[in-house]
Amino acid sequence: MMENSINIDLRKFKKIEDIIFLDEPILSHLKYNETDYFLYLVDTDDKSDFYCLFEIDEEKILKYFTKEISLRDLILKNKKFIYLIQEDFSGNTTNINIVFSESISDDYLPAEESYLNYTPTQSSYYYKIVEEYKSKQYLQNLREDAFYLKFASTNLKYADTIGLNELTNELLSNLTKSFKNFLKIDFFASMKDIKSDKNTLNKLFNRILPDLDFRMVDLKWGSFEIGLAVDSVMKSSIENKQIKDWAIEVGSKYKNLVLDEDYDDAVVDEILATYDEEDRRKIFEPIFKITENPNFDLKIKKSKDSKYSTIKIKDKRVIQKILPIREEIFKIEDKDFEVVQFTTVIDKNSSNRAIKLDNTLFVTSDMTNVVLTEDNFKKYGFNDVSNLSIPVNIFSNKSTVVYSAIYDNEKFEVTDDSGKIDDQIKRLVFMIYEYIVNKS
């Protein structure tokens, strides 16, 4: 027959750290043979302490430290047995019971909300692992709310890969330009009630701008998929509630309004109603540069587990609604040339052809003369000419400048609308040389 004997001695466990201390250890992390345990002081009478000892693992410890699970649930949902240990005040174990976790008396359990926000100091065993866990958790939380963009070449030759040049010049620079413009425009529109002074709003905006950026939380190379998340944790540093609320929402607003797959009527109406033409150009032009480029596909999915849709506006009239074609873009700017004479001093030994206009005296003139000699022709490789002296009249005619010469009773003329004298002289030289060659 087996005799009852108690062979568990808590002093043989290695103590890692006391997690809860209230004049004495209440909750301690122990280790025995590479297995982790929590030892929880649940009662004391006049002779004994009563403990619950149960197995734990690092993952559960970290979840407990970061308030993901309560101490009560760590005990009740424990799949292993709970050891109820009675110990005298000298540290000798006097009794042990083994129970299922669900059979533990309520008297031995902490409150429902027995959460702990453990903030270890640098001398704590947990300092590094808690820091690492918190940053991993932060990333995981961001990933859960992230939306994804995918940018791929449509050229089958490149399979599903994207070039670095295209990535930076086509996608990233246009995307960030559009987003940054959207942030500023939407900020000024949303905050004009609280501060009408533009300088103050500008300062406010620049201060919070770093916290407004999407966080990159996921990345796949090749076709370049990127997960972007709005980080509401960082925005807790923004003190003004209205600005903070706006900052938390603006990322989603941009995603829903600007990165919409098909720009249906409702979205287009909202865009036209909310932003004037100039603002729309700043926000949408960079995006349409990406979406309308036939060499690339830009796709979006609202979460990690959903499917990608291509951002493509099928009806091109939508683009014209949002970005009306500006006629002035296609007009050549009117230039108005005139001939000007000036006097200046130059150093003949200097090979610098630039003339400093602040050392000149200007006189406006309608006409001037220069003389073409054989040197002008030899400059362009026409070495078989000599003894030339051909006056050239340079005069203004309406908005252009005319270079006119008479040689061998023939008139040679070029009209300039570029303002580049050397080019026109060259054209005139070539015309005259052609005549000389053909005549001989």
Place this chain on the structure above:
Amino acid sequence: MELKYQYEISLIDDCPVNNESGNKMLFRCVEENMTEKSFTPNAVLLKPKLQDNCLAWGLSLFSTYESAKQMLKSLSKNKRVNYSRIAVVNVTDDDGIKHCSKNELHYTFYPKKDLDIINKFTYVNDGE
């Protein structure tokens, strides 16, 4: 400065550890009616197994009201009966040694001998 239980403390190596200087507002879990007993390290006086535990010779205080409340919720039902209120104190360098070890929210306070400790604490009402 001579601390309460100076003799017992001096038997333990590196005890107490360094003092965190400056004034600090700290919170303690206490009974409904505070007595001298509320500010006595009762566990170490009762249980020889704790005599070598440096922290057990001091008093557990918490750096925030919330963390003191959290402590109460973390106690088992049976242990919680001994504590029903939270009291606050402003601990100065003249009052004794205060030390924060592994948990930023937990301090151990070693009062100097003859400190009129009970009059330094006041109850915190739950609405505060």
